[in-house]
Amino acid sequence: VDAVVSAADLGRAREVVARHLAPTPLVRVEVPGFAAPTYLKLETVQPTGSFKVRGALASCSAYGDEGTPIVTASAGNHGLGVAYASRALGVAATIFVPTTASPAKLAGLQAGGADVRTVGDDFDQAERAALAYAAESGGRFVSAYADPQVIAGQSTVLAEVVEQLPGDLRVVVPVGGGGLCAGTAVAAGAASRDVAVHGVEATASMAVSAAMRAGRTVEVEVAPTLADGLAGNLEDGAGTPAILADHDVTMSAVSERQIRSGIRSLAFGYGVVAEGSAAVGLAAVQAGQVPADRPTVLFVTGRNIAGPTLCEILATSAT
Numbered sequence: 001v002d003a004v005v006s007a008a009d010l011g012r013a014r015e016v017v018a019r020h021l022a023p024t025p026l027v028r029v030e031v032p033g034f035a036a037p038t039y040l041k042l043e044t045v046q047p048t049g050s051f052k053v054r055g056a057l058a059s060c061s062a063y064g065d066e067g068t069p070i071v072t073a074s075a076g077n078h079g080l081g082v083a084y085a086s087r088a089l090g091v092a093a094t095i096f097v098p099t100t101a102s103p104a105k106l107a108g109l110q111a112g113g114a115d116v117r118t119v120g121d122d123f124d125q126a127e128r129a130a131l132a133y134a135a136e137s138g139g140r141f142v143s144a145y146a147d148p149q150v151i152a153g154q155s156t157v158l159a160e161v162v163e164q165l166p167g168d169l170r171v172v173v174p175v176g177g178g179g180l181c182a183g184t185a186v187a188a189g190a191a192s193r194d195v196a197v198h199g200v201e202a203t204a205s206m207a208v209s210a211a212m213r214a215g216r217t218v219e220v221e222v223a224p225t226l227a228d229g230l231a232g233n234l235e236d237g238a239g240t241p242a243i244l245a246d247h248d249v250t251m252s253a254v255s256e257r258q259i260r261s262g263i264r265s266l267a268f269g270y271g272v273v274a275e276g277s278a279a280v281g282l283a284a285v286q287a288g289q290v291p292a293d294r295p296t297v298l299f300v301t302g303r304n305i306a307g308p309t310l311c312e313i314l315a316t317s318a319t
């Protein structure tokens with residue numbers, strides 16, 4: 001299927017995800033000004049509040065068999081996923097998060113009883129601490145986005161969509177480290193019909209598109225963003241940009257104003273509470289960045305937004 005992710009990896013991920021999680025709903029919606037039939041794939045209903053639990057189950061299952069403790073770094077949702085998966089599968093895990101992680105996510109992590117260490121001001125620093133700890137403790141570092149088993153786990157979103165919806169389609173996928181989009185691209189390549197993949201970044205943090213252009217990981221500037229799950233640089237040599245490029249994934253990016261508008265529309269238009277990272281697909285459609293030439297599925301990837309942040313966005317009139 002791919003140099004990084006094998007067909008066997010996809011099959012194993014499908015199996016462990018199906019054993020622990022119900023398929024998430026696919027809901028038909030009307031998007032004003034967008035002519036194509038449109039659907040929301042609601043990963044917001046996952047037990048941990050985001051799709052990340054899929055890659056966590058797949059990686060904890062694959063590596064848990066080896067008996068090595070898992071070490072990971074996460075802005076929040078991957079950490080919540082690993083906490084859930086380690087408990088569900090009985091695998092030991094240590095999770096490094098930056099002190100700046102969303103309070104909603106930190107509270108959820110600590111409630112889960114996982115070994116959580118808060119280190120550094122941003123994701124990049126937490127990731128460096130996790131890598132160092134894995135090296136000294138003999139644990140296995142599991143990248144939140146570049147690990148092959150995590151990518152295989154994330155591929156199960158599209159595997160479900162393909163069963164829920166017939167015909168050619170386009171899926172619109174939020175891109176942070178690119179693990180979800182890589183899994184989606186690999187699964188799209190393996191599908192028996194034409195599935196176009198469009199990735200969406202926040203303009204505040206564009207590491208994957210920069211690496212796709214440069215042909216290697218390059219350091220980018222990262223600004224504060226409502227899409228906290230998409231923010232951060234890539235590990236050296238992360239394979240996700242190459243997977244996206246090899247599978248002809250198209251890319252665009254949305255501003256903070258567009259993300260706010262996406263969050264508002266999901267809440268008031270469709271009754272969906274979504275965090276900033278999950279609203280970038282609808283924001284891209286609303287901004288005219290996605291062609292309307294075929295049925296379109298927007299991956300609404302998570303709901304873990306802090307209450308005060310959501311209230312402030314909903315209380316502000318649209319601009």
Ligand SMILES: Cc1ncc(COP(=O)(O)O)c(C=O)c1O
Pocket residue numbers: 050052075077078144145174175176177178179180181229230275277278301302303
């Ligand atoms: C809600 C949400 N959507 C999308 C993403 C992006 O996933 P990836 O880093 O695999 O690109 C994340 C990552 O944390 C996330 O939390």
